[in-house]
Amino acid sequence: MTRSHDVLLVGGGGAGLRAAIAIAETNSRLRVGIVSKVYPMRSHTVSAEGGAAGVIRPDDSLDEHAYDTISGGDWLSDQDAVEAFVKEAPQELLRLEHWGCPWSREDDGRIGVRPFGGMKKMRTWFAADKTGFHMLHTLFQTSLKYTSLVRYDEWFVSKLLVDDGRVQGVVAIDLMSGKVETIVAKAVILCTGGCGRVFPFTTNAAIKNGDGMALAYRAGAPLKDMEFVQYHPTGLPFTGILITEAARSEGGYLINKDGYRYLQDYNLGKPEPKPVLRSMELGPRDRLSQAFVKEAEKGRTIDTPYGQVVHLDLRHLGKKTIENKIPFVRELCLKYQNVDPVSELIPVRPVVHYMMGGVHTDMNGATPLDGLYAAGEVACVSINGANRLGSNSLPELLVFGARAGRAAAEYASARPEPAGAVLAQGKDEEIRLQKQFEQSAKGRERLSGIRDEMQKTMEESAGIYRRGETLERGADALRGLSERASRVSIEDHSRTFNTERIAGLELSFMLDVAHAIVQSAAEREESRGAHQRTDFPARDDRRFLAHSLIRQNADGSSRVEYLPVTITRWPPGERVYGS
Amino acid sequence: MQDRITLRVARYRPETESEATFQDYDVPCPRDWVILDGLNYIKDHLDGTLSYRWSCRMGICGSCGMTVNGEPKLTCATFLTEYAPGPVRVEPLRNFPIIRDLVVEIGDFMRKLTSVKPWIIRDTDKPLSEGEYRQTPAELHDYKQFSMCINCMLCYAACPIYALDPKFIGPAAIALAQRYNLDSRDRGARERLEILSEHEGIWGCTFVGECTTVCPKNVDPAGAIQRYKLHAAVESLKAFFMPRGA
Numbered sequence: 001m002t003r004s005h006d007v008l009l010v011g012g013g014g015a016g017l018r019a020a021i022a023i024a025e026t027n028s029r030l031r032v033g034i035v036s037k038v039y040p041m042r043s044h045t046v047s048a049e050g051g052a053a054g055v056i057r058p059d060d061s062l063d064e065h066a067y068d069t070i071s072g073g074d075w076l077s078d079q080d081a082v083e084a085f086v087k088e089a090p091q092e093l094l095r096l097e098h099w100g101c102p103w104s105r106e107d108d109g110r111i112g113v114r115p116f117g118g119m120k121k122m123r124t125w126f127a128a129d130k131t132g133f134h135m136l137h138t139l140f141q142t143s144l145k146y147t148s149l150v151r152y153d154e155w156f157v158s159k160l161l162v163d164d165g166r167v168q169g170v171v172a173i174d175l176m177s178g179k180v181e182t183i184v185a186k187a188v189i190l191c192t193g194g195c196g197r198v199f200p201f202t203t204n205a206a207i208k209n210g211d212g213m214a215l216a217y218r219a220g221a222p223l224k225d226m227e228f229v230q231y232h233p234t235g236l237p238f239t240g241i242l243i244t245e246a247a248r249s250e251g252g253y254l255i256n257k258d259g260y261r262y263l264q265d266y267n268l269g270k271p272e273p274k275p276v277l278r279s280m281e282l283g284p285r286d287r288l289s290q291a292f293v294k295e296a297e298k299g300r301t302i303d304t305p306y307g308q309v310v311h312l313d314l315r316h317l318g319k320k321t322i323e324n325k326i327p328f329v330r331e332l333c334l335k336y337q338n339v340d341p342v343s344e345l346i347p348v349r350p351v352v353h354y355m356m357g358g359v360h361t362d363m364n365g366a367t368p369l370d371g372l373y374a375a376g377e378v379a380c381v382s383i384n385g386a387n388r389l390g391s392n393s394l395p396e397l398l399v400f401g402a403r404a405g406r407a408a409a410e411y412a413s414a415r416p417e418p419a420g421a422v423l424a425q426g427k428d429e430e431i432r433l434q435k436q437f438e439q440s441a442k443g444r445e446r447l448s449g450i451r452d453e454m455q456k457t458m459e460e461s462a463g464i465y466r467r468g469e470t471l472e473r474g475a476d477a478l479r480g481l482s483e484r485a486s487r488v489s490i491e492d493h494s495r496t497f498n499t500e501r502i503a504g505l506e507l508s509f510m511l512d513v514a515h516a517i518v519q520s521a522a523e524r525e526e527s528r529g530a531h532q533r534t535d536f537p538a539r540d541d542r543r544f545l546a547h548s549l550i551r552q553n554a555d556g557s558s559r560v561e562y563l564p565v566t567i568t569r570w571p572p573g574e575r576v577y578g579s
Numbered sequence: 580m581q582d583r584i585t586l587r588v589a590r591y592r593p594e595t596e597s598e599a600t601f602q603d604y605d606v607p608c609p610r611d612w613v614i615l616d617g618l619n620y621i622k623d624h625l626d627g628t629l630s631y632r633w634s635c636r637m638g639i640c641g642s643c644g645m646t647v648n649g650e651p652k653l654t655c656a657t658f659l660t661e662y663a664p665g666p667v668r669v670e671p672l673r674n675f676p677i678i679r680d681l682v683v684e685i686g687d688f689m690r691k692l693t694s695v696k697p698w699i700i701r702d703t704d705k706p707l708s709e710g711e712y713r714q715t716p717a718e719l720h721d722y723k724q725f726s727m728c729i730n731c732m733l734c735y736a737a738c739p740i741y742a743l744d745p746k747f748i749g750p751a752a753i754a755l756a757q758r759y760n761l762d763s764r765d766r767g768a769r770e771r772l773e774i775l776s777e778h779e780g781i782w783g784c785t786f787v788g789e790c791t792t793v794c795p796k797n798v799d800p801a802g803a804i805q806r807y808k809l810h811a812a813v814e815s816l817k818a819f820f821m822p823r824g825a
Contacts, residue, residue, distance in 0.1 A: 038632075039689070041730055042640045096713045100699040104720060133639055134726065141697040141755070153689070176678055205634040229752050236612055241637045332637060335656055338611075447622035481651030492628040493596050497679040500627040520696060 002423060003473035005033035005150070006412040007405075008170060008185035010157050012036035013043030014132070014394065015376025015401035016093075016191030017139040019365075022405030024146040030409055033183060035152040035172055037502070038209060041140045044193050044205045045397065048132020049244035049328060051124035052394035056111060059122040062086045069392060070570050072118040072284050073356075073385020074529035075545065076225065079568040081363050081381045083238060085399050091429040092398035093125050100136040102127050114325075115249040118284040118389040118577075120277050129244050129328040135394060152183070156502050157211065159429045160188060160219040160372065161422045167219065167371035168418035171429040175502065178495025179292040180433050182426025186412035187371050189404050190216060191397075194377040198514045199352040200455035203235055203242040209506040211514035212378035217512055220550040222371040224563075226513075227521035227531045228356035230388055231464055233288035236337050237306035243329055243348055247341075247388040248281040250325050253290070253313040255345075256300040262310070262551020265530060266291040270406025279578040286387040286530040287577065289350035293464050301527040304347060313344035318342075340415075350464060354393065356384045356530065357520070360549055365404025371411065376566030382547065385565075387530020395518050437501060447500070448508050452479065458514055462521050467535040467566075471522040478518060482511045516558065520548045523560045541572050583806060584608040584659055585666035586617050588629065590591065591677055599677065602626075603666065606659075614654035618681075631681035638795060639731035645681050646670040651733040653795045664763070666753055667819075670734040674745075685732055691748050692730075694774055695756035700767025718763040725758035725803050727796045734790035734800050740783050749779060750790035750800030757803040760810070777812055 002235070007015045007023050012034045023032050036043065055065050063087040070077050097103055097111065104112045104126050115125040127134035135467055143149055154175040159171040161182070169184035192212030196204025213411070217223050234243040248254070249272060256262045260282065261271040268287060271277035276282065291308060295301055301308040314322060319342045322330050333339045333346055357379035365373040365381075376397040383396060461474025491501040526540035527533050546562035553559060583605050591599040604625055615636065621629050633643040636655045643654045648668050659667070659689040671732055676684035705712075734750035741747045760768040775781060781804060788801035 007641050037740060038642065039642075039685075039730075042634050042642050044635065044640075045728075046640050047635050047637060087696050091707055094707050098699070098704055098707070098764075100759065100764060102723055102762075103711075105714055105716050105719055107716060109715045109718070111711050128812060130727075131637070133729070137726070139726075141692075142699075144693045145698050147610070176684075205640065206636070306747065335638065336611075349699045446623070446627065490627065492630075494628075494679075496593055497630045497682050500622075 003033070003181060003183040004031070004417070004439045005185040006033060006182065006186045006190065007182060007408045008031040008033045009189050009191055010170065010215070011043070011191035011193060011378070012037050012040030012151070013191060013193055014045035014136055015374065015397035016141060016402030018398050019189050019191060019375055019405030019408070020138070020149050021143055021146060022402040023409045026409040027413060029059050029146050030148065030412060031150070032148055033150050033152060033153045033185065034302070035157055035183065037154060037156045039153050041137055043136060044208055045136040045213050045265050045499060046134045047205060047242070049129045049266050049431040050206065050246040050283045051114060051116060051126035051131045051241060051391045052093055052135070053116065053119065053124050053389070053391040054093040054395050055086065055123050056090055056113060059124060060123050064120055067570060068119050069383060069389055070385065071573070071575050072389040074539065074575060075386055076385030076528060076547070077383050078381065078566040079570060080566050082383045083568060084363055085396065087399070088399045089395035092402065095472040096135060096138055096398065099142045101437055102134050104128055114246060115275060115277050115282060115389045116389070117245045117248065117282050118278060121389070123437035126246065127386045129246050129326045132394060132471055140260050143462065155158045157215060158433060158505055162369070162426050163220050163421045163425065165370055167369055168422045169426065171426050173433070173502070175497050178498055181221060182423060182430070184418040184422055186415040186418065187373060187408040189365065189408050190372070190378050191401065192374050192378045195350050195510065195513045196355070198454065198517070199458050200474070201235070201240050202352040203232060203240050209322070209510050210507050211506065212374065213358055213378065214509035216367060216369070216374065217552055219369060220552070221367045222551045223357060223516050224360035224547050225357035225520070226383055226516045226550055227524050227548060228386050228529060229352060229462065230285055230354040230356060230361070230518065230530050231289035231350040232285055232353035233292060233350050234307065234312055234348040235330070236414040237304055237309050237347055237349055239336050240351045241310060241332055241336055242351070242353065243332070243346060244326065247312060247314060247326050247329050249275060250321060251275050252281060253318050254281050255311050255313050256295055257302045258300065262295050262300065263288065263291055265351055266294065267578065283577045284387055284389060285507060287545055289464055290532060292350050302347065307349060309347040309349045312348045313345055314341040315343060328433050354388055356380065356386065358383070363403065363471040364401055364407035366407055371402040373408045378419070390530060392503055419436060437490065438535065440488060440504060441493055445484060445489055447488045448483050450488060451507055452543055454481050454511060454514055457481070458517070462518050465532050465534050468522060469531055471518055474518045475515065475522065478511060478515050481549040482515070485511055513516040516550045519558055520550050520560055524548060524572070545572060580810060582608060584617070584663060586621065587666040587668045587671040588621070588681070590680055592679060607809050608659045608661055608663065610679055612659045613650070614647055614657045614659060614667065617659055618654065618669070624723045630679045638772055639729060641731035644731045644733050646672055646736065651736040651793045653733070656795060672732055673733070674738065674742050677803055687745065688730070688732060688735060688749065688752065691752045692755065694751050695748065696767060696771055696774070697759060699762065699765050700770055701757065701764070704768065712764045714763050721760050721763070722761035725754045725761065725798060728754055728798045729796055731795065733793045733795065737789040737793040739787070739789060746778055748775065748781065750804065753781065754800040754803040756799055772811060772814055775807065781808065800819050
């Protein structure tokens with residue numbers, strides 16, 4: 001018997017669960033499947049800390065949130081999408097409140113908000129500093145009441161099935177049994193999150209391998225703005241564990257080896273004792289990460305076994321504020337860094353955190369490939385442009401998860417059952433996977449070696465600062481690694497819960513995504529937001545006020561084209577912080 | 580400080596073995612490595628066939644619970660050096676069927692979680708246009724602790740009742756039921772009461788509180804259970820004197 005659904009979600013994190021609930025609420029007769037390679041509550045949304053932006057205070061306005069987002073994104077955001085986003089974000093956050101999310105409150109019981117980087121007003125809702133955790137568990141627990149949702153927990157999708165120009169299902173491996181199965185569906189929504197693991201030093205969980213991006217890319221859908229990779233300025237050295245921006249919005253300082261608040265030297269405003277919105281430590285992440293590199297070049301950072309660091313100083317906030325507002329920061333510092341932020345400085349350095357780029361979608365999550373939708377970090381709508389503002393990603397996954405769910409529900413309602421040709425394709429993929437699995441027994445090279453080299457290549461070629469020559473070298477290196485990866489050795493020959501087999505498939509996905517990042521970065525000959533080219537240091541609106549779209553050609557090579565940015569009311573201007 | 584340590588890891592491959600065995604691996608032991616780093620070292624450099632779950636490496640996704648030297652632990656939050664000079668025994672969580680090596684089957688918990696209806700229950704939900712339900716910091720505080728559960732299963736592995744009686748609904752599921760019962764926005768306590776009192780396991784739970792001791796997030800499931808028992812006792816008395824609908 002073939003497994004069959006009207007809409008199939010790939011990924012069960014924040015975007016996937018929000019989409020699933022939206023479908024169930026749109027039409028409870030639709031048969032919804034959720035395929036996730038981990039139990040949904042393990043999804044990486046769980047790690048988001050600081051908060052979720054949505055205008056709620058009377059002194060704030062949707063236009064201001066839109067402007068902060070657009071200027072923060074260095075004018076690469078599509079402004080129609082941003083306008084829809086800022087309008088729906090408060091509704092979605094409120095809906096989560098009605099579903100039980102334990103938002104932090106004011107004394108009178110209203111929702112509390114905190115300042116956040118690049119935001120001119122206080123509009124970031126938070127659940128202490130475990131906002132993503134609480135949102136994910138609220139969504140997951142709420143999803144349990146919809147009996148029309150069928151879950152495939154710990155199933156790994158290896159391929160999208162496309163027939164007659166339409167996506168009509170997937171092939172997936174059930175980890176527990178090792179069985180490969182075809183699941184047909186009238187529509188598929190990718191909600192697999194980002195791809196931080198293509199880099200060596202990242203806040204991203206082990207599961208963030210760009211699966212959905214590679215699935216879409218291989219199926220013929222374009223990836224958009226892949227050159228825009230966000231470095232978060234404050235990761236713990238060695239582990240890459242994120243110290244939330246909320247630590248700075250509550251008043252933390254970034255200081256160099258001389259105890260000097262160095263951001264004042266980088267056009268980010270003057271140091272004040274209390275946090276000032278859109279200034280200094282509350283500047284945008286791209287500018288703060290870039291300032292770190294410059295500071296290191298001046299020899300004013302601190303040398304550690306895990307590279308150069310600066311210090312995040314929270315000591316002046318006092319124990320009470322730290323315990324009330326950012327308890328997870330203290331817990332993480334104590335448990336993983338053996339540092340107590342109440343009395344000690346926290347060593348931090350920029351760390352790969354978020355992918356602005358992703359599968360090209362419209363405002364309803366639809367990709368150019370019929371039947372295929374995407375939402376959350378895997379997708380690029382784009383509201384984030386060249387640099388995402390902190391606390392915009394959580395509302396993004398709600399707003400666009402819900403939109404993609406509704407759009408896919410409508411699409412699926414009007415489609416016939418998937419055709420037999422898809423089943424035949426599914427069989428082919430099952431055979432391919434089996435053959436590959438058997439061949440890998442003869443391979444010589446461990447996959448971890450190839451993965452390490454890929455990550456090193458990415459840091460060297462597509463890090464905070466880039467230039468043409470190193471990007472070209474990176475692209476060459478990646479081609480060699482892809483070649484080697486096709487002959488990788490898988491020692492584990494058992495079917496039951498074979499994580500090495502899955503890691504092999506993930507490596508192959510990551511290499512495709514890595515290539516897309518490097519090639520997109522090589523072709524964008526300007527500096528904008530998180531994409532900084534030392535050989536093209538200025539923004540070039542004449543040539544590049546446009547989204548890059550990278551597609552895979554039939555021979556495996558790729559090509560980059562450009563799509564104009566949608567400007568509604570905010571013409572491109574200068575990004576000004578600290579004034 | 581020693582620079583290597585032995586991990587004595589439980590192996591079980593159901594297709595070829597009828598029972599678990601131990602395999603020793605020699606791994607580096609820097610000061611900042613956790614047990615999980617040791618396992619990843621094995622996987623990447625020594626033996627690709629070892630299976631275990633992990634993801635966030637920051638103690639929030641709940642994937643990497645295992646038994647370390649006999650105690651349930653989050654392996655991402657447990658330093659190798661705590662166990663010097665070693666060897667360190669790493670086994671799957673107890674009280675669950677073992678799928679493979681360090682991977683256990685948690686389907687039972689997933690079904691129990693659903694059965695306690697861990698979502699807001701109300702007869703009517705006000706429209707979004709009317710804004711949020713007011714909830715003071717004190718009201719938030721009433722249930723907040725129980726909302727911190729990461730479903731890591733350490734409490735089930737430590738629970739003596741669950742070990743003897745797999746029908747027992749268990750610490751995390753009860754804590755999460757209480758998380759909603761105590762939420763000022765929820766009206767579903769009575770509905771959950773019927774599910775929770777269905778099985779007598781809860782009355783067998785003593786004040787020992789192994790679940791609370793091992794909880795990495797200070798959820799205090801034992802406290803939730805004791806509070807629930809009190810609540811259930813009062814409710815059953817109320818039901819006796821004032822039958823519903825009367």
